[in-house]
Amino acid sequence: QVQLVESGGGVVQAGDSLRLSCAASGRTSSTSAMGWFRQAPGKEREFVAAISGIGGSTKFADSVKGRFTISRDNAKNTLYLQMNSLKPEDTAVYYCAARQRFAVVVTTTQGYDYWGQGTQVTVSS
Secondary structure, three states: OEEEEEEOOEEEEOOOOEEEEEEEEEOOOOOOOEEEEEEOOOOOOEEEEEEOOOOOOEEEOOOOOOOEEEEEEOOOOEEEEEEOOOOHHHOEEEEEEEOOOOOOOOOOHHHOOEEOOOEEEEEEO
16 A cells, blocks of 8 residues: 655635645555546536656646646656646645556556645635
8 A cells, every 4th residue: 555645735826836745655656657636616627737657748728838847766666746837726635646656657547646735725816
């Protein structure tokens, strides 16, 4: 089993930045892909960003390209999401996710085996 704990959420104004962290513990694997998803009230959970096991490949949702970056520190078992130029439409609960074995980046919720409990990000206009 893998446990994921997100942190770094908060209330910010439009244009501000936030960095989310996801600490992984348990049977973690530095070769497994990890990602970030978000869910706004009344909406389905949607893909935000993902990074391959070794960190050489990343993928972003069109809505966050150029504003968000994803990175991982395998020595610390930690995943990051740097969010810049935040917009009110970025308001959501952000979830960290990890694949059990595969290093390849995927963008669907079904592709991930482990999930954190989420951290709230609220962007005011």
